[in-house]
Amino acid sequence: MTNKALLTEAGIIIINDKFEVVQSLRFKPDSEISFYSQIKNANVPDVVKTFLDNLSHEFSDSLEVNDQSLLEILSKIYPDKNFIYKTIDSSNLFPLFVQSGFFSSEEEISNFLQKFSIEYSKQQIRDVSGQEDLQIIEGINSLDELDKAINILMARINEWYGLHFPELENLVKDSNEYFKFVSLGLNRSSITEKDLVSFSFSEKKLDAIFSAAQDSKGGEINSKDLSIISILSENVINLVKVRDKMLNYINDLMNNVAPNLSAIAGPTIGARLIAKSGGLMKLAKLPSSTIQVLGAEKALFRSLKSGSRPPKHGIIFQHDKVHSSPKWQRGKIARSLASKIAIAARIDVFRGSKEIDIEHSLDERYREIQEKYASPVANRNNYSKKKHKKLRRSMNEKRRRTS
Amino acid sequence: MKNVDELPNNVKWIEVAGKDKLATKNFVPGNSVYGEHLQKSSNSEFRIWDPYRSKLAASIINGLNDIPFTDGSNILYLGSSTGTTPSHVSDIVGKSGLLFCIEISSRVARDFIDNVVSFRNNIVPIIADARNIDSYTSIFRNIDSVYCDISQPDQTDIAINNCKEFITSGSKLLLVIKSRSIDTTKEPETIYEQEMDKLESNGFEINQMVNLHPFDKDHALVMATLK
Numbered sequence A: 001m002t003n004k005a006l007l008t009e010a011g012i013i014i015i016n017d018k019f020e021v022v023q024s025l026r027f028k029p030d031s032e033i034s035f036y037s038q039i040k041n042a043n044v045p046d047v048v049k050t051f052l053d054n055l056s057h058e059f060s061d062s063l064e065v066n067d068q069s070l071l072e073i074l075s076k077i078y079p080d081k082n083f084i085y086k087t088i089d090s091s092n093l094f095p096l097f098v099q100s101g102f103f104s105s106e107e108e109i110s111n112f113l114q115k116f117s118i119e120y121s122k123q124q125i126r127d128v129s130g131q132e133d134l135q136i137i138e139g140i141n142s143l144d145e146l147d148k149a150i151n152i153l154m155a156r157i158n159e160w161y162g163l164h165f166p167e168l169e170n171l172v173k174d175s176n177e178y179f180k181f182v183s184l185g186l187n188r189s190s191i192t193e194k195d196l197v198s199f200s201f202s203e204k205k206l207d208a209i210f211s212a213a214q215d216s217k218g219g220e221i222n223s224k225d226l227s228i229i230s231i232l233s234e235n236v237i238n239l240v241k242v243r244d245k246m247l248n249y250i251n252d253l254m255n256n257v258a259p260n261l262s263a264i265a266g267p268t269i270g271a272r273l274i275a276k277s278g279g280l281m282k283l284a285k286l287p288s289s290t291i292q293v294l295g296a297e298k299a300l301f302r303s304l305k306s307g308s309r310p311p312k313h314g315i316i317f318q319h320d321k322v323h324s325s326p327k328w329q330r331g332k333i334a335r336s337l338a339s340k341i342a343i344a345a346r347i348d349v350f351r352g353s354k355e356i357d358i359e360h361s362l363d364e365r366y367r368e369i370q371e372k373y374a375s376p377v378a379n380r381n382n383y384s385k386k387k388h389k390k391l392r393r394s395m396n397e398k399r400r401r402t403s
Numbered sequence B: 001m002k003n004v005d006e007l008p009n010n011v012k013w014i015e016v017a018g019k020d021k022l023a024t025k026n027f028v029p030g031n032s033v034y035g036e037h038l039q040k041s042s043n044s045e046f047r048i049w050d051p052y053r054s055k056l057a058a059s060i061i062n063g064l065n066d067i068p069f070t071d072g073s074n075i076l077y078l079g080s081s082t083g084t085t086p087s088h089v090s091d092i093v094g095k096s097g098l099l100f101c102i103e104i105s106s107r108v109a110r111d112f113i114d115n116v117v118s119f120r121n122n123i124v125p126i127i128a129d130a131r132n133i134d135s136y137t138s139i140f141r142n143i144d145s146v147y148c149d150i151s152q153p154d155q156t157d158i159a160i161n162n163c164k165e166f167i168t169s170g171s172k173l174l175l176v177i178k179s180r181s182i183d184t185t186k187e188p189e190t191i192y193e194q195e196m197d198k199l200e201s202n203g204f205e206i207n208q209m210v211n212l213h214p215f216d217k218d219h220a221l222v223m224a225t226l227k
């Protein structure tokens, strides 16, 4: 004889094995969505908590539950009881709604459930909509700023600790280990083996460090100086951790919001393109010729003014396939990458789900270019005035549109 | 081009500029969902159903017989996207039927709700992953048939699981198979066979397979009955 706990859109119902209602909690009318979604997100509103807290006499040692979130909440309240996940046929729901006094007629229930689903969907959309690209933009900008800050501070620490122990930089090449070393705040004249156990330095490396420490060309340093350098270094190490988290965060978000763009451009470059164009929707509306030079605006306007050769790539230059290719292939690869990016962004906006084989088409084109243009051709890139005029026109148009 | 033996109540062929076109009786007269042409016929307004935009229309034109949707049907629709096909199915099931639409992407669901659901009270939109039946809000009618078009590699399994949960023996599944989303290296025909075998070994009987050429490349629609 096992009772069941049911999470429904209108409240929680406890029934016995004969489908008789033994307990129920009606969510506050007109606030059902808020209660329901809180429970789905593993939050427990107070009234629900009180209700669940007082359930112990409704089941002996096990209870069937129709919803995973409710099941988890119950397992926390009753850690030594046994909860079994089991759904019920939704056709049983209507009589239970009536029995528990939630509603009085089938029609009332249908109307409620239909309205509920629409409103619940709208809320799910509100929770994510529009906001996602803003989060991506802030995220990727933070990532780039973190990188800058980390680089500047690392150079500073190198220089500062280098006043005291300049040889260390060449001995400990791995930057993580180097900054960990500095964060210990060690005076080189009193380093012991014990100080360095947490590193996996070889015997040979340790010897080299000790002898370098003894014969160092560096100057003396006092404990006050050391302490501030070590704090700085510790925080840079933390910043690196924050950076890694930020990168994961962006990858997750991008795979969710723009899975096709991520597959083609890679999540970080995709995110930079979104940031540069002001949003995924805006990116999806750009022609691929503009996408190709996004992030190279300065060079582009310079070229328009002076009539010099226009840039072949902006942000997408960071893509492996572009920058690791021979110079004479880059323009072609950048162009085909940009056009695939334009398609991918449009699929992300208008369809939303990942196209299974989207990355293949790029790989194929990439291989084609590599084969066809295996060696540099004389007189390639015949840059014509006509093309230039066309480009100037389209840029002016874009400027007008964005202003 | 082959006519189906019997079209559901709200579907018919209409002559437009000398050509027979498939159309559904508009549930919201005056309202065009995706730019399709509206046409009066025998005192009702019909929406021309474009086989290049809707795989269900393509399969009907290519000879799908015995469409399991009709006036008053309750349907579970997996992968509603922005609602092109769902809007025609909504026309078909009419005011006593109900269409439960599952869609994973909230971005396309937003358009679906704004442009389609808000005009049609026989649609219940549910934003959820069709792999995760537990995350649906209540499917509160007994479902008569399932339509699945989600272009995922595991979509046949997803369709099977949804059928096992929501339909009973004798009910039908319409499954769109996009061979490229399952395996790009194999011949489409091989994939259709493989997916139909999967259905059969999971308790379905295959009624018909319709190739969607020339409206869609490498797509087929399979109709199967749960035994």
Ligand SMILES: C[S@@+](CC[C@H](N)C(=O)[O-])C[C@H]1O[C@@H](n2cnc3c(N)ncnc32)[C@H](O)[C@@H]1O
Pocket: A351, A352, A353, B053, B054, B055, B056, B078, B079, B080, B081, B082, B083, B084, B085, B086, B102, B103, B104, B105, B108, B128, B129, B130, B131, B149, B150, B151, B152
């Ligand atoms: C080919 S489109 C459907 C087109 C629609 N049936 C029509 O004819 O108008 C596929 C849809 O399935 C959705 N989808 C993909 N995976 C899904 C999943 N696991 N659960 C629910 N929907 C999914 C996609 O977001 C996309 O909107």
